Amino acid sequence: MVDHSEYTQQNPDIASARDWVKVLSGYREPSTLRSLFELAVTLGPFVILWGLAWLSLSVSLWLTLAISLCNAAFLLRLFAIQHDCGHGAFFKSRTMGDWLGRGIGVLTLTPYDVWRRTHSIHHSSSGNLGRRGIGDVHTLTVAEYQDLTPVKRLVYRLYRHPIVLFGLGPGYLFFLQNRLPLGLMAKARYWASAMYTNALILTALLVIFYFGGLMPILLIFVPSTLLAATAGVWLFYVQHQFETTHWCKEEDWNLHDAALHGSSHYVLPSPLQWLSANIGIHHVHHLYSRIPFYRLPDVLRDHAVLSIGNRMTIRESLSNARLHLWDEKTRRLLSFSDARASG
16 A cells, blocks of 8 residues: 555645545536435435345245345445535535435435534544544554553543444434434534434335334345445545544644645455445545536546555455554554553
8 A cells, every 4th residue: 555655745736625626626517417416326226126125035035135235336336426415526506406405305314414524524534633532433552542441441442443343333323323413412403403313214214114024124124225325434434544544633634735635545446436325535535525426537537646556455455454543653553552652
């Protein structure tokens, strides 16, 4: 993996992160026709696979489960479209994008207005050691971890364990945590977002139960949602949790540097890149979030230098699950054992 320091050294003529913003602004305009097409080729297969899974209940429960797991890919892509709506990147009309996002939020179990606000906080504070806690994966520095009591160290180690982060965490996040506007509890608009989303989800589940009983919920709704949630959490994790990521104290923090150098370029096979709506081109997205996901490959095509920094393959990304502590001295994300060995 090429880190951002090597990236700059190998390209001394590269523009600064702030300079890239002006360049990237040329890619921000969405195409309504293209956006509608992307929505159709995502929502259409999602609905069709749901129907096929339901019909297959009378044939084989294993077939139903297999179809629903395949459908998780399209649910993940719907979340990516909801993500673009939250950034005002999917339609020229912000109102149209917001209402589409709210509708998709019922399918993804995500109150749209709550998520949009917490995700905005994530974008405006990513990599800032002084503003952790909302919309991110909780990360301690080595010094902070060393100052914890043994019990609190154990709690942090459990939280960062892959079984919790990628096993228990996704289900808890989407089925339980999203039911309340955590972090935004004081404002009525976020309560309204959470409650009307909850009401529509409950209504949909009652309709499914009325016409099909419990099996469509257990074999279609739950597996597809859980697998999509797990994939989404993994993608979010590797986009910022890697050895050469970028963290700074608040007084040294810069929004554009944190966006470009603290986000990965996750190189995926073409089918996975399509299903994840190019979210692996995350460094470009963070630097200019108004770019529609379908225009992100155009940026790398026109500016190949942006494909070098923080480039990560699937094999390389697997090692990130063992990195848990930010070392302010070496400016690396370390494993617990590496942090202990460094003293």
